[in-house]
Amino acid sequence: MKVALTLALLSLTGAIIAVMVAVNLPKLYLNLYIGLLVTILGLIVLITRNKDYDFSWLRLLILGLLAAFNKGISGGGYGPIVTSGQIVTGIDARSAIGITSLVEGIVSIVSVIMYVLIGTGIDWSLSLSLTIGVAFSTPVAAFIVSKAGSRKIRLAIGITTLLLGLMTILKVFL
Numbered sequence: 001m002k003v004a005l006t007l008a009l010l011s012l013t014g015a016i017i018a019v020m021v022a023v024n025l026p027k028l029y030l031n032l033y034i035g036l037l038v039t040i041l042g043l044i045v046l047i048t049r050n051k052d053y054d055f056s057w058l059r060l061l062i063l064g065l066l067a068a069f070n071k072g073i074s075g076g077g078y079g080p081i082v083t084s085g086q087i088v089t090g091i092d093a094r095s096a097i098g099i100t101s102l103v104e105g106i107v108s109i110v111s112v113i114m115y116v117l118i119g120t121g122i123d124w125s126l127s128l129s130l131t132i133g134v135a136f137s138t139p140v141a142a143f144i145v146s147k148a149g150s151r152k153i154r155l156a157i158g159i160t161t162l163l164l165g166l167m168t169i170l171k172v173f174l
Helices: 004-021 027-047 057-072 080-091 093-118 126-147 152-174
Strands: none
Touching: 004 057, 004 093, 027 057, 027 080, 027 152, 057 080, 080 093, 080 152, 093 126, 093 152
16 A cells, blocks of 8 residues: 555656646657657566566656656556556565556546646547556456466566567657
8 A cells, every 4th residue: 555655646747747747749759759768667577577676766756757747748658657666666566456446546537627627638439448448457356366377477577568568669750
């Protein structure tokens, strides 16, 4: 719970700063930044998949700010960054998934509120679609995580994170 609260507080700060920056940056730079960050984290998780880390509050603090900044700037990439980042900070893969789910909801709400307060447009139909998708996928994901081993989850997180990052970079140039 301490990790979730720490990430939530840092994420709120990062999200507020990011929204203020995002309204002034071209979308190309934002997407390239996200793609590179997610790709690098995916590679780190895969390269170190058999290594166990001692928990580090400093790495967690950096991760929280970076992930929230990323979420506030683009609305995306938070899950892969926080989940893979927690593994690098020494948190078990299963716990990382649960913590990410909890904190991402909080950060999403704050980011939407900030965009509304600043007066930028929000695609509410897309927001509704994403909310419905999350509501249906969460129980399935929880079941899968409860049945899979931690090493397998870690490998899956690394591969998925790497592929998401590479696809994001590819989309920038196509």
